[in-house]
Amino acid sequence: MAFFLCVIGMVMIVEGIPYFAFPDRMKAVLAQMLRVPDARLRRFGAVLMLVGLVLVYMGRRS
Template identity: 40%
Template sequence: MNIDWTLLITAVGLALVFEGIPYFLFAERMPALLTRLAIQPPKFLRFIGLAAIILGLLVISFGRSLSS
């Protein structure tokens, strides 16, 4: 298995950028949002996580189709 470390590090960096954007733009609202998320049932959080995974895979698939 040959790992493209440059691509992996770039992907992790991009994920951190996207994770940081809401905290930077909505710093005042984030504590309330995180508190609301913390009281949600696990089933809801799993659904949100699954939706994010599916959306991420679709974006990756779309991006790869553009380069072919």
């Protein structure tokens, strides 16, 4: 459980960096994202999850 909390914390740190460093740019990116069709966002999310799963699998094997 401690490892899981550490990983979640690291993800939150990495995810928060752009909002901290470039808040104006992130607002523009989020506004652009509102115009992207739902199907495209779902495909993008699925690809990200698949890549993440592969990375986790590779990390657990080594």
